[in-house]
Amino acid sequence: MDEFALIRHYFSRLTDNDASIVVGIGDDCAQLRVPPGMDLVLSIDTLVEGTHFLPGTDPGRIASRLMGAAVSDLAAMGAEPAWFTLALTLPSADEPWLAAFAESLGACARRFGIRLVGGDTTRGPLTLSVQVQGLVPAGRGLHRGGAGVGDLVCVSGTLGDSRAGLDIQLRADIQPDPLPATSQRLLQRFFAPQPRLSTGLLIADYASSCIDISDGLLADLGHILRASAVGARIERHQLPLSEALRAYTGIEQARDWALSGGEDFELCFTVPAARWETLAAQLQHHDVPVSCVGEILPASAGLRLENDGAAVQTPGLDAGYNHFAPAGGT
Ligand SMILES: Nc1ncnc2c1ncn2[C@@H]1O[C@H](COP(=O)(O)OP(=O)(O)O)[C@@H](O)[C@H]1O
Ligand SMILES: Cc1ncc(C[n+]2csc(CCOP(=O)(O)OP(=O)(O)O)c2C)c(N)n1
Numbered sequence: 001m002d003e004f005a006l007i008r009h010y011f012s013r014l015t016d017n018d019a020s021i022v023v024g025i026g027d028d029c030a031q032l033r034v035p036p037g038m039d040l041v042l043s044i045d046t047l048v049e050g051t052h053f054l055p056g057t058d059p060g061r062i063a064s065r066l067m068g069a070a071v072s073d074l075a076a077m078g079a080e081p082a083w084f085t086l087a088l089t090l091p092s093a094d095e096p097w098l099a100a101f102a103e104s105l106g107a108c109a110r111r112f113g114i115r116l117v118g119g120d121t122t123r124g125p126l127t128l129s130v131q132v133q134g135l136v137p138a139g140r141g142l143h144r145g146g147a148g149v150g151d152l153v154c155v156s157g158t159l160g161d162s163r164a165g166l167d168i169q170l171r172a173d174i175q176p177d178p179l180p181a182t183s184q185r186l187l188q189r190f191f192a193p194q195p196r197l198s199t200g201l202l203i204a205d206y207a208s209s210c211i212d213i214s215d216g217l218l219a220d221l222g223h224i225l226r227a228s229a230v231g232a233r234i235e236r237h238q239l240p241l242s243e244a245l246r247a248y249t250g251i252e253q254a255r256d257w258a259l260s261g262g263e264d265f266e267l268c269f270t271v272p273a274a275r276w277e278t279l280a281a282q283l284q285h286h287d288v289p290v291s292c293v294g295e296i297l298p299a300s301a302g303l304r305l306e307n308d309g310a311a312v313q314t315p316g317l318d319a320g321y322n323h324f325a326p327a328g329g330t
């Protein structure tokens with residue numbers, strides 16, 4: 001199957017026609033209509049075999065990990081998903097692989113309400129990029145730079161599960177067979193991140209800053225602190241942990257993974273204390289749990305990790321996953 005037949009067969013048909021798509025797949029560019037009164041937000045994410053997933057990973061799982069992570073950046077901006085483009089670098093045109101990948105990609109796209117409008121296909125080591133585009137009311141959106149002293153630090157969902165899902169894969173040879181349901185859930189958390197789109201929209205009128213957690217809570221909160229020129233304290237005991245994570249590993253390891261495991265694709269956001277009560281009332285009817293895990297402090301405090309109010313560590317703003325860390329990534 002040649003390059004253009006591949007695009008036509010697996011990808012052109014994933015997209016449905018929509019009035020906002022003036023020109024979709026098949027021309028030099030996609031041409032898209034941004035509604036009046038809205039701003040376009042966009043972001044790109046790449047997955048590389050060996051860096052983001054192990055060789056031999058199921059193609060459907062690669063697609064859900066790719067889409068979940070990419071759309072999560074839209075959630076973190078309080079944006080509504082609109083369109084995406086897909087860049088594929090494939091070692092070969094493996095049809096069963098492509099069929100499974102495209103089916104899962106299409107299912108995620110429908111679930112997240114985002115339409116494929118173009119891409120690029122090349123031969124080479126397995127690498128996949130998704131560029132997402134979304135809409136926010138003009139001049140609005142959630143940013144990293146607005147946290148103020150006294151704001152609460154909140155997170156959606158539970159943290160650390162995805163790191164456990166990676167651990168299960170890295171130690172595949174010592175896992176019980178069949179894998180317990182709790183471990184299956186942790187693998188799902190790694191392979192099928194759920195972008196917190198509805199949470200992002202709900203908090204958009206309340207939060208002073210927001211980021212999605214890809215490199216780990218400490219690392220990503222560090223980006224908020226730097227952009228906002230503030231510090232923070234995080235309460236280790238308050239970290240939201242799933243039953244599945246606690247069943248898989250000890251509580252202290254679970255907390256370490258919640259702090260710096262990464263790839264949670266949950267939202268970390270700050271809320272001015274005066275707005276919290278109103279937001280908390282709204283969150284009671286929301287289907288994603290939200291936990292308060294700390295407080296914004298003056299910049300001089302740095303990032304403090306506490307256990308029941310006692311400082312246990314000042315991890316620094318650079319803790320977490322880094323592709324070019326001196327030791328080759330933590
Ligand atoms: N090669 C690059 N060229 C320009 N901007 C980049 C590049 N790589 C990353 N960025 C920008 O740097 C910021 C941080 O990137 P990253 O940590 O990857 O964000 P995220 O965790 O949201 O994917 C983002 O605004 C991103 O757009
Ligand atoms: C085989 C394998 N080893 C290690 C990891 C862990 N890991 C890889 S990248 C990453 C951080 C998130 O990826 P990145 O490309 O930095 O996402 P972004 O911050 O751009 O959203 C983590 C924790 C993994 N997912 N798979």
Ligand SMILES: [Mg+2]
Binds near residue numbers: 044045046
């Ligand atoms: Mg990135």
